[in-house]
Amino acid sequence: MSNWLSQIFSISLFNLRTIPERKGAAAATAIGIAGVVGVLVGVLAIAEGFRHVMTASGIPDVAVVLRAGADSEMTSGLSREDVRLIEDAPGVARGPQGPVASPELFVIIDLPKRSTGTSANVPLRGVDAQAFEVRGNIQITQGRRFEPGRNEIVVGSGAAREFAGLDLGHDIRVGQNTWHVVGIFTAGGGVAESEIWADGAVLRPAYHRDENFQSVYVRLSSAGAFQQFKDALTSNPELKVKASRLSDFYAEHSARLTQFISTVGVFIAAMMALGALFGALNTMYSAVAARTREIATLRALGFSSSPIVLSVLLESIVLAVAGGILGATISYFVFNGFTATTMNFQTFSQVTFAFAVTPALLGQAMIWATVLGLIGGLFPAIRAARLPIASALRET
Numbered sequence: 432m433s434n435w436l437s438q439i440f441s442i443s444l445f446n447l448r449t450i451p452e453r454k455g456a457a458a459a460t461a462i463g464i465a466g467v468v469g470v471l472v473g474v475l476a477i478a479e480g481f482r483h484v485m486t487a488s489g490i491p492d493v494a495v496v497l498r499a500g501a502d503s504e505m506t507s508g509l510s511r512e513d514v515r516l517i518e519d520a521p522g523v524a525r526g527p528q529g530p531v532a533s534p535e536l537f538v539i540i541d542l543p544k545r546s547t548g549t550s551a552n553v554p555l556r557g558v559d560a561q562a563f564e565v566r567g568n569i570q571i572t573q574g575r576r577f578e579p580g581r582n583e584i585v586v587g588s589g590a591a592r593e594f595a596g597l598d599l600g601h602d603i604r605v606g607q608n609t610w611h612v613v614g615i616f617t618a619g620g621g622v623a624e625s626e627i628w629a630d631g632a633v634l635r636p637a638y639h640r641d642e643n644f645q646s647v648y649v650r651l652s653s654a655g656a657f658q659q660f661k662d663a664l665t666s667n668p669e670l671k672v673k674a675s676r677l678s679d680f681y682a683e684h685s686a687r688l689t690q691f692i693s694t695v696g697v698f699i700a701a702m703m704a705l706g707a708l709f710g711a712l713n714t715m716y717s718a719v720a721a722r723t724r725e726i727a728t729l730r731a732l733g734f735s736s737s738p739i740v741l742s743v744l745l746e747s748i749v750l751a752v753a754g755g756i757l758g759a760t761i762s763y764f765v766f767n768g769f770t771a772t773t774m775n776f777q778t779f780s781q782v783t784f785a786f787a788v789t790p791a792l793l794g795q796a797m798i799w800a801t802v803l804g805l806i807g808g809l810f811p812a813i814r815a816a817r818l819p820i821a822s823a824l825r826e827t
Contacts, residue, residue, distance in 0.1 A: 486678070486682060492651045495674070509643070517664065539553070553594055557630065582610050585615070
């Protein structure tokens with residue numbers, strides 16, 4: 432066993448020392464695999480960033496109520512009587528001002544992007560004064576909250592960064608109304624940072640929806656009170672609504688888009704991987720062909736086939752891992768934290784997010800690189816082990 436391991440070590444060390452003699456082909460292989468890793472990490476970082484934004488919005492003791500059958504706030508509708516019954520349901524937290532709940536209106540407005548100047552859909556949400564207490568993670572970082580009864584808005588930090596006209600102190604005109612930006616807020620990295628908030632009592636008349644709401648956000652007395660709250664609503668014959676935990680609501684909204692982005696990313700990376708694989712095969716076949724006599728000499732001296740196979744595989748994997756590390760490093764510094772917007776197809780509005788290059792994503796990319804190296808070295812390694820000793824020794 433020790434002799435076998437010694438053979439593997441000796442041959443592998445010799446192979447690795449000869450890489451500089453084939454630096455052109457070796458570099459092409461490593462760079463090809465680096466490209467595969469870079470594309471894979473870049474695209475999947477989009478999905479990971481979007482997923483993080485949506486899941487960061489999920490608070491376990493907050494629920495959202497929509498009309499039964501609605502798949503988003505855009506298609507939901509609730510009356511004032513519905514709101515009253517929801518707020519009075521068991522399981523809703525109570526504060527000095529009554530139920531900790533916020534009946535809300537969700538509309539879409541057009542604003543130009545700072546980067547391109549083209550119009551994009553931005554969510555404008557009319558909320559109750561309790562909305563800040565319901566969410567619990569809203570922090571005003573600049574300015575102040577809007578005052579009830581006034582045409583004032585507070586803007587999520589993501590929306591303020593991506594869309595023109597949303598700077599603190601500026602005014603925006605929407606339809607016949609002018610809104611004054613009085614505050615910028617964060618929401619723990621959640622989707623609310625892509626929104627604009629206004630007093631619902633002012634926004635509803637502006638859209639001729641004085642008695643209409645689209646959702647009710649409620650803070651529960653505890654995370655365990657959700658089932659009691661949900662059962663009370665679904666068993667009430669006066670209501671036709673559905674209740675979801677906020678975490679489940681946003682997870683469902685993000686699932687389709689993240690799955691689509693991940694599928695596209697893997698497909699593109701797989702197509703690039705084929706090219707990188709052919710490059711690895713060509714490099715390793717060339718390496719074996721250049722050392723035909725050396726390999727035959729080792730066989731004649733008593734080295735067995737398996738150490739030769741493993742040494743060629745090891746060389747291929749080393750080149751692939753080097754390319755993977757290069758691609759992963761470049762991807763991390765280029766993509767991680769890069770901010771962008773994408774369409775939330777549930778609400779047809781823009782969501783701002785940051786690319787997220789996570790350790791798990793880098794680990795997945797390195798697995799791809801290792802597998803490419805393994806496959807790229809397998810067939811050349813088998814060829815090296817099967818070389819006829821007598822004819823190989825005669826080659827010049």
